[in-house]
Every structure is written in structure tokens, then in C-alpha cells.
Amino acid sequence: MIILGLESSCDETGVAIYDTSKGLLSDLLHSQIKMHQEYGGVVPELASRDHIRRLVPLIRQCLEQADCTLSDLDLIAYTQGPGLGGALLTASSLASGLAFALNKPLCPIHHLEGHLLSPMLGGEQPAFPYVALLVSGGHTQILKAEGVGRYELLGETVDDAAGEAFDKTASLLGLAYPGGPALAELAKLGNPQAFAFPRPMIRSEDLNMSFSGLKTAVALQCQKLGANGSGLTAKARADLAASFQAAVVEVLTSKSLQAMKRAHCSTLIVAGGVGANTLLRESLEKGVSTVNGRVLFPPLKLCTDNGAMIAFAAAQKIQSAGATLHSSADGFSIRPRWPLSQL
């Protein structure tokens, strides 16, 4: 079965073609980061307009790379939610139009389920159940995956997502949006023990987390140092970045290990953009090895939003008989707010 996957929930236009017998045939991405950078964050209307411009050319290019034609496609999968309403409408309406023209079924996919299953695209297929740490710009959740489509929320951030905290702190340090990767680079030059930032909720009984106070702690430290982000010395900026990153990574590692223990799982899967963070990867590798567990990460390219995870999630759902297929005659809907527990 050949599946076209379309992703447009935020600021990345992702298109991919996945063959259930041959694997990923093509996977293309257009990132809007440069466009949003001058505003310091994603501008929803600009995001939607850009998805409209990019989707059709990317689909053409993807078909060419996969050596396929539209008539070879068996299924059109698209991100139904959660995400920005206008942005979601672009891929979902295009998917519906294509399905109508080709007389092929549609498969709506939950964006976070795409992230959750993406580590399996790397080759190794972990057995259920496993614990998943989902860390992106919009979400920070720890879930127990019992099977495809069966996810139990164990804990989540009560305020900012980890990626959001990275981005906001990076902005305090004068780094351009989205500052997560740049902050991680800067942190390599700093001392993670220079500032004793709090480890919010690390000792709470539950598996919830909080990151907004951490960003405030960095802001207060900047004030103490007597400068705004761009006026700090290079050493102070690097030390702030390293100390902030160490705090986030310690909390994420501690909560993930506790979740593995409580859920009686020896496998941890990490998904979402912050999963690209090297220190987080190292810390989780080290942590799980102390409990005789293992941790799997998606290939770096698949950590952030992409179309491959959407096509792949549709394939997994079909193979586990858990897919809801629609005809274009049913119309289409988007779900900008869609808790994973409501799958």
C-alpha cells in the first residue's frame, strides 16, 4: 500500500510517501522558520498562506522522487489536529480534494500520534508497552503506549512546553526564534553549574512538570547580572544557556525514569523537536542504562514536524486495524484542540 502523508499543523509543510512493503520512498519538508523569525514566533495567517503555496509543488516533487504517479497512491493521510486551525485546513482540504479526484480513502492522523510512532521509522520496532516522552514546542507529555492508538497520559507540563521554555529563554539571551537549537549550541560553551536554577516539580508525587518558572529564573538572573540578554558577556550567556538546559534535562530525565518504573516498562521512546537535544539524549541514555532499560530516538531528521510520521502513523494504524478511513464524500474536519486521550 502506498500512502501519501501531509503535515501542515504549524510552521512546517511536510509531504512524504510511505510504502508499507518498501518503507519511506520520499520525504520533503519546507520550514517556514525564516518567514516567522522577524516576528519572534509563528504568525498563523502567514503560516496558512505559505502552506497553500508549498503543498502542491512538494507533492509533485515527492511523487517524482518516489517514482510514483498520483494514481499509484492507495491512501491519503493528513494531520487532522491538534494545531493552528487555518494551517490544518490547508493540508486537510487538499487531502480531501485529492481523495475525491482519485477516488481513494482518507486517513486523518493525530499529530502527536505521528510523533509518538516516529521512532519506529528508524528501523527498530519496539514492542508495546513502552513509555513515550513527547517533547515539542507545543507539548510536553509522558505517556504509556499500550498499542497503536492506545495511549495513557501519565504526566504533562502544567504550563509551558519544554520547547517553548527553550525558545523563550533563547529569546532572553538574544537568540533568534526558534531558539532551542541555538541555545543548545551556546550551552556547549558554558558551565552547567554556573547558576543553580530550580528543578521545578522534580520532587512532586506525580509525573507532571513545570517550565515557565525556569524561564523567569533566567530572566531574574539576567537582571542581577545587570543587563538584558544581548548586553551580557559571552561567558555569562553561555553559562546561563548551559545552566538552563541542565535544569530542563534533569527534570525530563527524572520524570521519564519515574514513569518507566510506575508503568513497568523498560523501553522509553522520545519524540518531538526537543528530542533532537544532544544533552537530553545523553542524559536519558545514561539514566535508562541504570535501570537496565533502553531508549529509542527518531532519526534527527524526523524529530521535528514532518510528513513521514503522518504517512507512517496511517500505515501502523491500518496494519493494527485501528485506522478510521473516510471517503471524501464524508467531507473533512479539523481538530485544532484534540487531546490524545480522545483518540
Ligand code: KG4
Ligand atoms: O516537534 P516540533 O518540530 O514542533 C512542534 O510540534 O512544536 O518541535 C519544535 C521545538 C521548538 O521549540 C524548538 O526550539 C525545539 O523543538 N528544538 C530544540 C532542539 N531542536 C528543536 N530544543 C532544544 N534543543 C534542540 N536541539
Ligand code: ZN
Ligand atoms: Zn510536532
